[in-house]
Amino acid sequence: MSPKTGSPRGKSIIDICKEKGIKVTRKRGLVAELLESSQGHQSADAIFKLAREKDPTIGQATVYRTLKLFSSAGVIDALTFRQDHSKFESSLKKHHDHLVCTKCGRIEEFADDELENMKERVAKSHRFTMESHTLEIYGVCSECVESGNKAG
Amino acid sequence: MSPKTGSPRGKSIIDICKEKGIKVTRKRGLVAELLESSQGHQSADAIFKLAREKDPTIGQATVYRTLKLFSSAGVIDALTFRQDHSKFESSLKKHHDHLVCTKCGRIEEFADDELENMKERVAKSHRFTMESHTLEIYGVCSECVESGNKAG
DNA sequence: TTAAATGCAAACGATTTGCAGGCGT
DNA sequence: ACGCCTGCAAATCGTTTGCATTTAA
Numbered sequence: 293m294s295p296k297t298g299s300p301r302g303k304s305i306i307d308i309c310k311e312k313g314i315k316v317t318r319k320r321g322l323v324a325e326l327l328e329s330s331q332g333h334q335s336a337d338a339i340f341k342l343a344r345e346k347d348p349t350i351g352q353a354t355v356y357r358t359l360k361l362f363s364s365a366g367v368i369d370a371l372t373f374r375q376d377h378s379k380f381e382s383s384l385k386k387h388h389d390h391l392v393c394t395k396c397g398r399i400e401e402f403a404d405d406e407l408e409n410m411k412e413r414v415a416k417s418h419r420f421t422m423e424s425h426t427l428e429i430y431g432v433c434s435e436c437v438e439s440g441n442k443a444g
Numbered sequence: 445m446s447p448k449t450g451s452p453r454g455k456s457i458i459d460i461c462k463e464k465g466i467k468v469t470r471k472r473g474l475v476a477e478l479l480e481s482s483q484g485h486q487s488a489d490a491i492f493k494l495a496r497e498k499d500p501t502i503g504q505a506t507v508y509r510t511l512k513l514f515s516s517a518g519v520i521d522a523l524t525f526r527q528d529h530s531k532f533e534s535s536l537k538k539h540h541d542h543l544v545c546t547k548c549g550r551i552e553e554f555a556d557d558e559l560e561n562m563k564e565r566v567a568k569s570h571r572f573t574m575e576s577h578t579l580e581i582y583g584v585c586s587e588c589v590e591s592g593n594k595a596g
Numbered sequence: 597t598t599a600a601a602t603g604c605a606a607a608c609g610a611t612t613t614g615c616a617g618g619c620g621t
Numbered sequence: 622a623c624g625c626c627t628g629c630a631a632a633t634c635g636t637t638t639g640c641a642t643t644t645a646a
């Protein structure tokens with residue numbers, strides 16, 4: 293039942309924050325602890341509610357700011373499951389996945405049969421009846437690498 | 445997405461709508477046209493602005509309602525690139541992807557080295573400097589299949 | 597004619613921000 | 622003491638909804 297669940301080699305979010313020079317306050321520590329002890333995949337609001345249980349004085353803004361801080365420091369991942377704020381494209385085209393350039397924002401499409409087969413294989417091995425899937429690869433496109441684009 | 449509802453090119457969004465018994469009005473036709481002519485990956489607001497250029501009387505709600513209609517009819521895909529409305533998890537754990545049950549909402553994690561290698565390969569072949577990636581497989585988990593869970 | 601579609605504006609939920617006060621170093 | 626951290630509430634953003642009106646079969 294240790295709150296340290298899920299941290300390989302005993303390194304915690306807090307440890308990494310310290311290494312990166314991010315000040316760790318009590319409130320931030322609480323958020324970090326909740327992130328580690330929960331099963332993950334918690335919404336910001338869910339984490340806020342959990343935090344409130346342990347510290348009724350913590351504010352919503354603090355939780356949101358902390359999550360953003362951790363996230364931009366690369367200490368946690370922000371996952372976006374299919375929800376709002378979407379972009380739309382015709383589904384009549386053949387299935388494809390996306391390469392998203394984090395510098396210029398350009399979105400490139402690709403299709404890869406081998407990859408598709410592998411997804412099927414994974415779904416099957418987990419006894420999932422697959423309905424759909426999305427794969428996004430984030431990175432820097434060759435043009436931005438060449439132009440030294442610093443934006444983003 | 446899933447077994448692409450066998451839609452030969454040449455079939456338009458409007459064709460499919462008619463086949464599915466969705467009434468196609470002038471406004472809906474305009475939205476469909478924009479979806480097809482644009483490069484895809486347009487936000488709802490961007491599509492609204494494009495639509496306004498061609499028909500200054502079209503309302504925002506109509507565009508949003510139409511996108512939602514098309515989307516739930518499976519005629520278009522709603523893609524969510526990394527943005528807001530996220531769920532968070534520690535990034536200290538080994539990289540993994542997610543199986544999302546569309547019935548019960550449960551999220552299962554998996555890691556697959558072969559899949560990872562394939563992502564690297566794809567990124568490399570597109571000359572992308574990969575920073576991160578997310579793969580979500582949507583479907584029905586074995587428990588929901590067995591229990592005949594109709595929710596979702 | 598009659599239900600469905602639409603525009604407008606208000607409502608909404610999630611997130612962000614301005615600001616005054618608090619805390620840790 | 623100083624500046625970052627925080628709580629609160631108001632602001633913002635994208636999206637949805639209520640309602641009166643228009644449209645099209």
